[in-house]
Structure formats: structure tokens, C-alpha cells
Amino acid sequence: MxxxxxxxxxxxxxxxxxxxxxxxxxxxxxxxxxxxxxxxxxxxxxxxxxxxxxxxxxxxxxxxxxxxxxxxxSNQNKIEKSLLGLNGFSEDMISRGMKPGSFMMSFARIRAAAKVADRLALDEHDDVFEIKRTRFADDEPMAIETSYIPAKMVPDLTEDQVSPSLYQYIERQCGLPFDHAVQSIEASVVTAEEAKILAIPKGSPILLIERCSYLKNGRPIELTKSLFRADRYKFMVKLPRG
Structure with a gap:
């Protein structure tokens, strides 16, 4: 009281x-x-x-x-994701017994912006596929994801091939096995437009995650920026002593 x-x-x-x-x-x-x-x-x-x-x-x-x-x-049962291991969103949801889903906001082949070209080790005039999706778990919006894929490495990529799993298409159909990724996590707040997409109040906290994934030969293959709902997602990591 x-x-x-x-x-x-x-x-x-x-x-x-x-x-x-x-x-x-x-x-x-x-x-x-x-x-x-x-x-x-x-x-x-x-x-x-x-x-x-x-x-x-x-x-x-x-x-x-x-x-x-x-x-x-709010829903107090957050989805836990380990920071150890490189998995796509669909793979994560399936492993938890949840139904993954996506809504394609846009799919386009564009000239890589300077930051994207630098992170993906591309030349100044190289193209990338820009893929913007809303990601769902059991029909609930969880994240807004924007990915960039070098067009010269996956030249035949189409919108249909992105679903259900971009990672599986790149590895199984293109023969380009993923090896590791470098990821950063920051706290941020949603804009009015993002809040509407994620069905949360304007100004709500979110987890801003940027990840660059690499192939076994060391070449970067994907740059992804994701906005995860902080009320439904949390990240876990095991910290060994020494």
C-alpha cells in the first residue's frame, strides 16, 4: 500500500x-x-x-x-533464445514446438548502401537482395526483420524461395553452408509504424539485433537487422568460469 x-x-x-x-x-x-x-x-x-x-x-x-x-x-512467458548457436527464426520456433510464420513486407534487388556493402565485403556497385519480413510465432507478431543477401552469391533468389526458411534454401539449394555469425544486441524503442506492425504500444522497448553471418570459407553471406519484442523474447547465454 x-x-x-x-x-x-x-x-x-x-x-x-x-x-x-x-x-x-x-x-x-x-x-x-x-x-x-x-x-x-x-x-x-x-x-x-x-x-x-x-x-x-x-x-x-x-x-x-x-x-x-x-x-x-503482458505475456510473462517469454521465448528464450540461446546466444550460442546459429539458427534461423523458423528453426528456432520449430524447435520450441511453435508454428513459425512470415509476412513479406518487401522483396527487392537493390544497390548496396555503403554500410551494407562494407559489412558484406562487396564492391561499391554490387547489388543485394533486401528482404523485409514480419516474423510470427503461433500467429503472434514477434519481430521485424530486414536481411541483405549478396546478389552475386545467390543470383536466382526469389520471393517464393525465401519462405519457409532462407537459411535452408542457401545451404541446401545453393550449397553454401553457414559457419558462424557476429551479433550485437542493443536496447531501443519502437516507432509508431513499428508498434503497429508488432501490435504493441508506441514507445515500447525492443531488442535491436544486428547479425552478420559467414560461410565456411569466411565470406559474409547475410546481414540482418531485427527488432524483437522485449515483452516476448529474451536471450540466454551460458558463461563458463575461466
């Missing part, structure tokens, strides 16, 4: 109260939380104080606001 004598701000105490309700399972994933007015009457604070507490939890991924419906507890 609220301690008005505490130096801890009241909005933060309300945040903690809501989180305790979730931890004690008095509020479960998908449950609607009380309205701002109910919290205002319960704690005898201003609606602005309650709104700040709720929005902080929305921005941290604990809650999700659905326009016209209210605020709900």
Missing part, C-alpha cells in the same frame, strides 16, 4: 504494488488491471500519478495498453 511518509515517490510505490500483484499471481498474463479511476480512489492520489505509474510499466513491457479496451498484463 501507499506510504505517504516514505521518500519513495507515490507513482513508484504504485508501480511496485502492481508488480507485486503480478508476482503473487493475483494478476495473470492477459488480465486487465484496474482503471486509473479505481487506483485513484483506492490510493487517494491524482490520476496523473496513477498514469505515470502505469505508463512506466507499459514502457518496461510489464503491461500493455490496447486502444479502446484498457491496460492488460
Amino acid at each position: 501507499i506510504d505517504r511518509k516514505s521518500p519513495v515517490p507515490m507513482y513508484y510505490q504504485i508501480e511496485q504494488y502492481i508488480e507485486q500483484l503480478i508476482e503473487s499471481r493475483n494478476l495473470k498474463s492477459g488480465d486487465q488491471i484496474p482503471s486509473e479511476r479505481e487506483f485513484t480512489d483506492q490510493f487517494h492520489v491524482s490520476r496523473m500519478t496513477v498514469r505515470q505509474a502505469v505508463m512506466n510499466l507499459v514502457h518496461s513491457g510489464v503491461l500493455v495498453r490496447i486502444k479502446g479496451k484498457g491496460t492488460f498484463v
Whole structure:
């Protein structure tokens, strides 16, 4: 409950109260939380104080606001992905017993931008296939993925061949086995357009992941930028001592 004598701000105490309700399972994933007015009457604070507490939890991924419906507890069962091992999105979902899916936002052969050409060790005027997809798990949007593939290495790539698995096509049909990848992970927030695609509130936290994959001969074959929902995805790594 609220301690008005505490130096801890009241909005933060309300945040903690809501989180305790979730931890004690008095509020479960998908449950609607009380309205701002109910919290205002319960704690005898201003609606602005309650709104700040709720929005902080929305921005941290604990809650999700659905326009016209209210605020709900977000899905607390996150998909775990190991940072050890190079797998495509479809392979990851299938290994977890989930149904992978994709929506092709765009597929085009374009001139490689300077950064893309540099990362893929291409000449200035080389072309790449730019593939933008929304990735789904059990019909729920999970990520926005943009991939670049050197056109001279996979010249016959078509939109149909990208699905269901780009990795399988490159390895099995093109005979180009993947060897390893270099990956970076950053925290970011979604734009209004990205939020709409991922069905999350504008300004929600996301995991920005950039990965460059290499063949066994050391040549880079793919550069991918992915925006993963932070409320549904987490990455795990095993750290051996020494």
C-alpha cells in the first residue's frame, strides 16, 4: 500500500504494488488491471500519478495498453533464445514446438548502401537482395526483420524461395553452408509504424539485433537487422568460469 511518509515517490510505490500483484499471481498474463479511476480512489492520489505509474510499466513491457479496451498484463512467458548457436527464426520456433510464420513486407534487388556493402565485403556497385519480413510465432507478431543477401552469391533468389526458411534454401539449394555469425544486441524503442506492425504500444522497448553471418570459407553471406519484442523474447547465454 501507499506510504505517504516514505521518500519513495507515490507513482513508484504504485508501480511496485502492481508488480507485486503480478508476482503473487493475483494478476495473470492477459488480465486487465484496474482503471486509473479505481487506483485513484483506492490510493487517494491524482490520476496523473496513477498514469505515470502505469505508463512506466507499459514502457518496461510489464503491461500493455490496447486502444479502446484498457491496460492488460503482458505475456510473462517469454521465448528464450540461446546466444550460442546459429539458427534461423523458423528453426528456432520449430524447435520450441511453435508454428513459425512470415509476412513479406518487401522483396527487392537493390544497390548496396555503403554500410551494407562494407559489412558484406562487396564492391561499391554490387547489388543485394533486401528482404523485409514480419516474423510470427503461433500467429503472434514477434519481430521485424530486414536481411541483405549478396546478389552475386545467390543470383536466382526469389520471393517464393525465401519462405519457409532462407537459411535452408542457401545451404541446401545453393550449397553454401553457414559457419558462424557476429551479433550485437542493443536496447531501443519502437516507432509508431513499428508498434503497429508488432501490435504493441508506441514507445515500447525492443531488442535491436544486428547479425552478420559467414560461410565456411569466411565470406559474409547475410546481414540482418531485427527488432524483437522485449515483452516476448529474451536471450540466454551460458558463461563458463575461466
